[in-house]
Amino acid sequence: MWLTKERRGQREPRPNRQPERRKVEKGASHGAVGRNYRVKNYLTHHRQVAKESLLRLLATPLSSLMTWLVIAIALTLPVGLFVFLQNAQQLSQEWDDAAQISVYLEQQLNEKQGRKMALHVESWEAVQQVRYISPGEALEDFKRSSGFGDALQYLNENPLPAVLVVSPRTDSADLQTTQKLLEQIQSLPDVEQAQLDLQWVDRLFRIMALGQRLALTLGLLLGVAVLLVIGNTVRLAIESRRAEIVVVKLVGATDAFVRRPFLYMGIWYGLGGGLLAWLMVNLVIFWLSGSVAELVAAYDGEFGLSGLGFLATLLLWLSSALLGLLGAWLAVGRHLSKIEPK
C-alpha cells in the first residue's frame, strides 16, 4: 500500500532534470534546492499514496461499491430535503403577493396626495416597493376580473378608494417586522384600512423553518452515520494489514507514513459517496420534474424544479470528502497506535 508501480517508470536516471542543473550552476542555493527536492518528493509520495489507495478500493469493486452506496444513501436524504426546501422557497417567493399589505386610502384623497404618500411609505426601511392604484384603475381592474362590468355602468360615481400595495422587504420578512409595518401604516393619517393575510404567511414561514431544522437534524445524524461507516471500514482495512504495518514500522516508518494510505482511503470513500449522492439527487429531480411540470401546469403556474447549484454541489463533495477523512482519522487514531512491533 505504500509503494506504487509507477515508480518503476522513473527508475532510469534523467540527466536533464532541471533542479540538478541548477545545483551545479548556483552553489549558493544548495539548501533551497534540497528543500524543493524534499517538498517535491513529499508531494510525489502523497500523489502516489492517493492513487494507490484508490486503486486498492477499485481492486475490490463490489465491496467498495457497497460502502459507497451506503454513504451515498445517507447523504442523499438530507441533501434531497435541502433541494426540496430550496425549491419551496423559490416557489414561495413567486407567491410573495401573499405578504403584501393592501392599504385603502380615504375617499377624499386626490391622486397627487395619494402618490406622495406612496413615495413616503416607499422610503421606509422595511418596505421594498409601493404601487399606487388609482380609483379609476381599481375600477377597470374590477370590471375586468369580476364580470360585473355591465352592472357597474349604473353607478353614478366610482365607489372604490385608491389603494397602495405595499411589499415588505422579503429578506427581512419575518412575521414581527411585517406586523409592525402594518401597524405603522395603519397609524398614518388618511388611511382607512390596511390588510395583511397574516395567517397564510405565518404558516408558510413556520413550515419552512421546520423543514430547515429537519434537514439540519437529518444532516447531522446521517453525517455521524457516514463517519461511523467509514471509520469501521477503515478499521477493518487496518486489521487486515496488521502484519504489513508491523514490518513497515520496524524499517523506520513514522506514524504519519503508516497513517497516510488509510486517510486517503477515507477520503476516497467519502468522495465516492458524495459523487454517488449527487447522482442520486439529480436522478430523483429528473424523476419528479415531469410530475411537477404537470402539477404546475394544472395551476397555470410557471415553475421548474431546480437541482443542486454549482456551489452546493462543490460543498457536497467537499464535505463528503472531509467526512471520509474525519472518519478514517478516528479509526486510525484508535487502532493504529495499538499495532506496535512486538
Add this chain to the structure above:
Amino acid sequence: MINFEQVTKRYEDGYEALNELTFRVAQGEMAFLTGHSGAGKSTLLKLIMLMERSTRGKVIVSGRDLGDIKRRKVPFYRRNIGLVFQDHQLLFDRSVFDNVALPLIISGAQPREIGRRVRAALDKVGLLSKEKLLPLALSGGEQQRVGIARAVVNKPALLLADEPTGNLDPELSTEIMRLFEQFNQVGVTVMIATHDLSLIARLRHRILTLQQGRLISDATS
C-alpha cells in the same frame, strides 16, 4: 557500536528476561548471540530496535543512549539499523523490487536513487534477475536473501538478524551466513541471534552466550 551497561528488562507480568547484562560490540565487529529459547536473545534485539525499553541500565547504540530517544524519534533511529527476521516478513502482494525499496520510500529517497540502490542491494544478494517476481515465486533461501537486501538497502552501519537461518537447511544457512560475512567485511557491524551452534562453530567470530538473561560466555570460536 552496541554498549549494554547493567541492563535489566522485566516485563509487566514480572518475568525477568535480562538481568544486569553488560557487554560491548565494537564498530565493524561481527558477533553471534546464542542461548536456549527464553535466554533473552529476542529481548536483547528488541531493546536495540527500541521495540522494548530497558527497566534498568543503559543501552547505547552508535553513541546514543536509547533512553533519551523519544517515541516520536524512534522511526528515524530505526532507519540506521538493518533488521533481518526469521520469517523474513516480506510483503507478499509486492514484487521483490518493491519489497527491497520499502525502507528507501519510507525515508523519502528520490525515485532514481531508489532504483539504483535497490538494484545494488539485489545484486549483492544475487537476485538481480528476480526483481519483478513476487516473493511467493522464490525459494525459502531466496526469500531470506530478499529480506537481507531490504535490511541493507539503506546502507545501515548496524545489521541485526533474529534467527535468519531458522527455517533453512544447513547448506542454505551457510550461504546466508557467508552473505552476512561479506557485509561485515565492508565495515558493517553485524549481530546475529541464532541457536544453530554447529553452524556458527565453523565460522570464526565472537559468540555471546546468554542463559536466563545473563551473559555466561563471551568467546571467539
